[in-house]
Amino acid sequence: MIPDINKIFASRATVRDFDASRNVSDELLDELIAAAAHAPNTGNMQLYSVVVTRGEELKNELAGLHFNQPAAKNCNVLLTFCADTARFDSWCRASETASGLNNFGGAVTAIVDTAIFAQQFAQLAELNGLGTCFLGTATYSAKGFIEKLGLPEGVFPVLGLAVGYPAKQCEASDRLPVEAIRHNETFGPYNEENIRRWYSEKENLPESKKFLEINNKKTLAQIYAEIRYPEPLNKALGDDLLGIMNK
Amino acid sequence: MIPDINKIFASRATVRDFDASRNVSDELLDELIAAAAHAPNTGNMQLYSVVVTRGEELKNELAGLHFNQPAAKNCNVLLTFCADTARFDSWCRASETASGLNNFGGAVTAIVDTAIFAQQFAQLAELNGLGTCFLGTATYSAKGFIEKLGLPEGVFPVLGLAVGYPAKQCEASDRLPVEAIRHNETFGPYNEENIRRWYSEKENLPESKKFLEINNKKTLAQIYAEIRYPEPLNKALGDDLLGIMNK
Numbered sequence: 001m002i003p004d005i006n007k008i009f010a011s012r013a014t015v016r017d018f019d020a021s022r023n024v025s026d027e028l029l030d031e032l033i034a035a036a037a038h039a040p041n042t043g044n045m046q047l048y049s050v051v052v053t054r055g056e057e058l059k060n061e062l063a064g065l066h067f068n069q070p071a072a073k074n075c076n077v078l079l080t081f082c083a084d085t086a087r088f089d090s091w092c093r094a095s096e097t098a099s100g101l102n103n104f105g106g107a108v109t110a111i112v113d114t115a116i117f118a119q120q121f122a123q124l125a126e127l128n129g130l131g132t133c134f135l136g137t138a139t140y141s142a143k144g145f146i147e148k149l150g151l152p153e154g155v156f157p158v159l160g161l162a163v164g165y166p167a168k169q170c171e172a173s174d175r176l177p178v179e180a181i182r183h184n185e186t187f188g189p190y191n192e193e194n195i196r197r198w199y200s201e202k203e204n205l206p207e208s209k210k211f212l213e214i215n216n217k218k219t220l221a222q223i224y225a226e227i228r229y230p231e232p233l234n235k236a237l238g239d240d241l242l243g244i245m246n247k
Numbered sequence: 248m249i250p251d252i253n254k255i256f257a258s259r260a261t262v263r264d265f266d267a268s269r270n271v272s273d274e275l276l277d278e279l280i281a282a283a284a285h286a287p288n289t290g291n292m293q294l295y296s297v298v299v300t301r302g303e304e305l306k307n308e309l310a311g312l313h314f315n316q317p318a319a320k321n322c323n324v325l326l327t328f329c330a331d332t333a334r335f336d337s338w339c340r341a342s343e344t345a346s347g348l349n350n351f352g353g354a355v356t357a358i359v360d361t362a363i364f365a366q367q368f369a370q371l372a373e374l375n376g377l378g379t380c381f382l383g384t385a386t387y388s389a390k391g392f393i394e395k396l397g398l399p400e401g402v403f404p405v406l407g408l409a410v411g412y413p414a415k416q417c418e419a420s421d422r423l424p425v426e427a428i429r430h431n432e433t434f435g436p437y438n439e440e441n442i443r444r445w446y447s448e449k450e451n452l453p454e455s456k457k458f459l460e461i462n463n464k465k466t467l468a469q470i471y472a473e474i475r476y477p478e479p480l481n482k483a484l485g486d487d488l489l490g491i492m493n494k
Binding site for chain 2: 098
């Protein structure tokens with residue numbers, strides 16, 4: 001076992017400010033992609049691809065699709081991890097058979113493969129001294145990415161990843177306690193008592209109190225549910241994606 | 248940087264045979280869950296849970312839902328990583344607001360969070376000397392897991408993970424070359440020439456030749472598309488999951 005590996009994983013932090021003077025080499029990206037591709041995947045079909053975007057003009061357009069989040073705008077290289085059943089489909093067509101994955105079930109399988117691959121890449125990037133920030137907005141603007149990146153049928157974005165050398169050291173953010181995540185044998189109940197206990201640390205963080213003030217809200221959950229992740233946003237994401245996944 | 252970390256990730260291997268004499272302690276599981284929960288997730292909502300099953304009777308029932316794959320039957324502990332918007336929903340209801348994630352878009356977001364968390368857990372488990380095998384069959388039998396594990400509305404299985412100490416050293420399996428996975432700036436085309444080139448290593452493995460003989464098929468892709476992942480299986484998975492995700 002590598003000494004302190006659990007502490008290294010437990011203290012990792014998302015990076016949103018990048019050192020503009022340092023370039024992430026193509027050779028390093030290749031090495032990280034090759035190693036990350038050894039992550040587990042469904043039946044060794046590897047139902048994913050990654051698009052590496054460096055060109056300033058295209059990168060800026062993609063940053064726009066990511067709602068101009070600073071990490072997307074300021075990163076050295078912008079990655080788009082895509083669910084991809086098209087490569088497998090092409091292989092089948094070149095091999096006297098037809099893929100059984102061109103349906104919603106295949107799309108879900110590809111999303112899981114893609115997220116696992118993307119995470120293995122991001123963790124490896126961090127262990128190699130890079131900073132990363134996942135951009136879930138890839139799914140919010142799926143149609144835009146399909147157009148800008150020229151994704152063929154069977155390929156759609158799952159996660160963006162802003163990559164670069166960190167401009168500064170970042171601190172790990174808070175997480176729920178293990179007992180909130182772990183269930184033994186079968187699923188345990190959620191109730192007002194355990195929910196209040198599990199979320200109290202998060203609710204009492206100085207930054208949470210500040211958010212309440214800035215947004216003029218009474219509870220932290222209201223900021224999440226009403227401002228950051230409101231129902232119309234999630235419904236629009238779902239409607240777009242469902243149409244793409246059912247193709 | 249940790250020396251050789253890229254090689255360690257690139258040489259990892261799935262483990263399906265476990266040492267029956269060695270127990271995975273609850274303390275180690277807690278430590279791994281705590282560290283893995285620092286993986287990135289959407290807006291720090293942590294839309295996932297993990298059910299840890301040790302009891303022989305229930306573990307055998309779950310192994311049945313996993314089509315009695317040997318890894319599921321022989322593991323020391325069986326984990327079920329679940330997409331979970333229910334905890335967030337409970338927090339919202341306890342905080343004078345309503346979650347915006349109870350829809351298809353929220354379910355997709357939760358699947359991505361869950362796969363990332365599960366992968367971080369599995370990678371950490373391996374770095375701590377454990378062996379793991381992901382079981383994608385969790386989605387194939389989603390309704391069965393919901394019933395057996397008592398998953399409430401808003402919670403559904405994404406990945407099973409068989410965990411234990413390895414019975415023997417395993418070798419990394421083949422992967423597609425980086426050029427098959429990586430696209431530069433925009434998405435590159437798939438055609439018969441590059442597909443044949445990228446898949447030739449896999450097609451020429453001795454075990455692939457053996458599979459052709461056993462299954463009396465002409466191409467390796469036929470084994471994947473017609474035997475391992477046939478269309479009716481994926482369609483059934485999709486139909487079940489779509490119903491659950493739309494709730």
